[in-house]
Amino acid sequence: MSVEFCGLRLVHPVINGSGTFDALAAREAFGTALNVEFPFAAYVSKTITLEPRRGNPPPRLWEASGGLVNSIGLPNKGLEGYLAEDLPALASLPVPLITNVMGSTAAEISELLEACDARAEIAAVELNVSCPNVKTGLDIGADPRQLEEVLRTVRPRTGKPLIVKLTPNAADVSACALAAEAGGANAVSLINTLRALVLRPVSRKGPSAVPERRPWLGAGTGGLSGPAIRAVALAQVAAVAERAQIPVIGMGGVSTAAHARDLLDVGARLVAVGTESFRDPVAGAKIARELAG
Amino acid sequence: MSKAPFGRRLLRVTGMDELGAYRVLRVADPDGPEPEPGQFAMLTTAERWGAGENERPYLARAFSFARWRDGQAHYLLEDVGPGTKRLCELSAGEEVWTLGPLGQGFTAPGRVGPHPRRAILVGGGVGIAPLAILQDALECEVTVLLGFRDGARAVGAALLDGAQVATDDGSAGYHGLVTDLLAAELQRDPAAVVYSCGPAGMLEGVRAMCAQSGTPAQLALEAGMACGFGACFGCVVPRHGGGYLRVCVDGPVIDAAELDVVEEHNGAPA
Numbered sequence: 288m289s290v291e292f293c294g295l296r297l298v299h300p301v302i303n304g305s306g307t308f309d310a311l312a313a314r315e316a317f318g319t320a321l322n323v324e325f326p327f328a329a330y331v332s333k334t335i336t337l338e339p340r341r342g343n344p345p346p347r348l349w350e351a352s353g354g355l356v357n358s359i360g361l362p363n364k365g366l367e368g369y370l371a372e373d374l375p376a377l378a379s380l381p382v383p384l385i386t387n388v389m390g391s392t393a394a395e396i397s398e399l400l401e402a403c404d405a406r407a408e409i410a411a412v413e414l415n416v417s418c419p420n421v422k423t424g425l426d427i428g429a430d431p432r433q434l435e436e437v438l439r440t441v442r443p444r445t446g447k448p449l450i451v452k453l454t455p456n457a458a459d460v461s462a463c464a465l466a467a468e469a470g471g472a473n474a475v476s477l478i479n480t481l482r483a484l485v486l487r488p489v490s491r492k493g494p495s496a497v498p499e500r501r502p503w504l505g506a507g508t509g510g511l512s513g514p515a516i517r518a519v520a521l522a523q524v525a526a527v528a529e530r531a532q533i534p535v536i537g538m539g540g541v542s543t544a545a546h547a548r549d550l551l552d553v554g555a556r557l558v559a560v561g562t563e564s565f566r567d568p569v570a571g572a573k574i575a576r577e578l579a580g
Numbered sequence: 581m582s583k584a585p586f587g588r589r590l591l592r593v594t595g596m597d598e599l600g601a602y603r604v605l606r607v608a609d610p611d612g613p614e615p616e617p618g619q620f621a622m623l624t625t626a627e628r629w630g631a632g633e634n635e636r637p638y639l640a641r642a643f644s645f646a647r648w649r650d651g652q653a654h655y656l657l658e659d660v661g662p663g664t665k666r667l668c669e670l671s672a673g674e675e676v677w678t679l680g681p682l683g684q685g686f687t688a689p690g691r692v693g694p695h696p697r698r699a700i701l702v703g704g705g706v707g708i709a710p711l712a713i714l715q716d717a718l719e720c721e722v723t724v725l726l727g728f729r730d731g732a733r734a735v736g737a738a739l740l741d742g743a744q745v746a747t748d749d750g751s752a753g754y755h756g757l758v759t760d761l762l763a764a765e766l767q768r769d770p771a772a773v774v775y776s777c778g779p780a781g782m783l784e785g786v787r788a789m790c791a792q793s794g795t796p797a798q799l800a801l802e803a804g805m806a807c808g809f810g811a812c813f814g815c816v817v818p819r820h821g822g823g824y825l826r827v828c829v830d831g832p833v834i835d836a837a838e839l840d841v842v843e844e845h846n847g848a849p850a
């Protein structure tokens with residue numbers, strides 16, 4: 288089942304979606320068993336930004352019909368904290384490490400890529416241009432012209448494989464994929480969460496006047512993931528894989544090997560498991576095993 | 581803390597008993613690690629999880645270990661929505677996916693502060709669950725104060741030994757808040773460690789009272805959770821000094837000194 292991906296040899300085609308598996312927290316919770324059968328063939332970090340971020344105010348989660356709406360807000364230690372504290376620990380994982388980064392300007396992204404380039408522990412970099420919770424990410428990734436321009440500027444800053452994580456909240460996702468390719472990306476990954484809104488339930492207590500309907504999530508809107516987005520993901524991955532020459536990482540609602548197989552069959556090189564890992568942290572390993580068998 | 585086996589495990593339900601307004605679910609886990617008081621598990625029924633109201637539940641749900649006896653985990657359940665409703669329907673012989681034990685449990689009195697010889701357990705509603713397994717483990721003098729909305733819920737007090745009960749509607753025990761009972765206890769003798777779990781409003785009362793009397797307090801918090809093992813960053817509460825704590829991995833038991841205030845963070849309609 289081993290796969291070649293941007294010069295890396297992976298033992299199977301299943302990795303994690305950024306921000307859906309914290310390997311260091313998992314090691315605390317599950318101990319050394321984590322390394323015995325690490326569930327993914329490569330480990331993708333949460334999105335790292337230049338400066339530390341606290342993330343969005345709670346509530347950050349809403350269970351939707353067959354899915355999850357989140358407004359986590361990319362909490363992270365910032366580049367310096369990540370490189371100093373997390374990277375040495377992550378280096379002991381038994382699989383290659385992909386660091387996911389996000390910046391709001393080409394200059395910021397350049398700084399992030401340069402810093403990653405200097406670290407041997409990092410096998411590849413994934414650039415998040417698609418987070419619906421942060422305005423800048425959406426802006427860069429949703430417009431093909433701007434995306435290509437930014438990538439042309441930042442691409443020379445690293446010799447490592449560069450994966451561009453596209454936003455699904457764009458008018459023409461395959462145009463964005465082609466722009467990423469033209470800008471020098473070695474691969475694209477999709478889909479990220481779909482922008483979504485949920486309102487606070489109407490109070491059941493008493494016959495109050497017209498209730499004020501406020502958003503449930505602390506940040507207002509959030510992003511939808513899980514089974515609810517599976518068919519959208521398949522359509523977008525198929526459209527991108529048909530037109531792009533570079534490899535595609537497909538994700539969105541994968542909970543079983545059959546879902547992963549669908550994405551591979553429409554042209555994805557790798558698949559990523561996100562929300563399903565919340566329900567079972569070994570989901571990635573189960574899916575990989577079933578795909579092989 | 582006890583570490584969880586990696587991955588959720590399919591375990592057999594051995595019993596489901598009524599306890600007033602609550603249910604006690606028993607699950608055989610002969611090979612599982614014994615949980616420490618305050619730890620929890622993420623549960624999902626093996627069959628018919630989903631297809632409830634709004635096609636929920638989808639994610640697993642968090643439950644404190646209420647007791648661990650003869651290789652069986654006991655959970656105290658209150659039906660408040662699609663997930664707990666489905667779990668309450670289980671009966672012996674059915675199966676439940678279990679991920680756990682997870683999180684940081686209670687710290688023993690001797691390691692909390694200068695008063696290792698007396699513990700005060702303050703519980704509210706279904707939040708009495710982790711206090712039962714804690715009482716099983718404590719060797720010091722224990723005072724148990726439990727508050728409930730009504731008499732049907734106050735039946736749950738049988739889970740612990742020697743509880744003083746308060747109800748909001750006066751249908752059992754003291755008519756009023758359990759924090760009134762705590763105030764009297766602390767007035768009598770503040771040299772103790774307080775262990776508490778229950779609704780946010782009650783926990784905030786406990787936190788504020790203990791801060792005032794200088795009594796160390798360990799609070800078991802609740803938060804909406806998607807994973808239970810630190811993966812989603814969804815279960816946060818603000819921490820004293822800035823930033824957030826993840827309730828699932830930094831808690832659910834958190835030293836009161838780490839919090840400025842305990843608030844409801846689920847956006848529930850007031």
Ligand SMILES: Cc1cc2nc3c(=O)[nH]c(=O)nc-3n(C[C@H](O)[C@H](O)[C@H](O)COP(=O)(O)OP(=O)(O)OC[C@H]3O[C@@H](n4cnc5c(N)ncnc54)[C@H](O)[C@@H]3O)c2cc1C
Binds near residue numbers: 351663706
């Ligand atoms: C560490 C920990 C330990 C716990 N221990 C116990 C225990 O021992 N016993 C016990 O009975 N309970 C316990 N709980 C609470 C239990 O996990 C919840 O009651 C349960 O998750 C509710 O699920 P539900 O589907 O039944 O209800 P839900 O419908 O999820 O409703 C519960 C609350 O969630 C909010 N809500 C409503 N709809 C949604 C939605 N779509 N998405 C997100 N939130 C929504 C509302 O505020 C609602 O009041 C514990 C929780 C934690 C975190």
Ligand SMILES: Cc1cc2nc3c(=O)[nH]c(=O)nc-3n(C[C@H](O)[C@H](O)[C@H](O)COP(=O)(O)O)c2cc1C
Binds near residue numbers: 303359561563813
């Ligand atoms: C709680 C949560 C946090 C996420 N955090 C990030 C992130 O930090 N960076 C990123 O690029 N994608 C993030 N994502 C998106 C996922 O990597 C993935 O693209 C998306 O969830 C779709 O896959 P799924 O349906 O399998 O979850 C996050 C998703 C969720 C649910």
Ligand code: FES
Binds near residue numbers: 806826
């Ligand atoms: S529930 Fe996912 S991080 Fe706490």
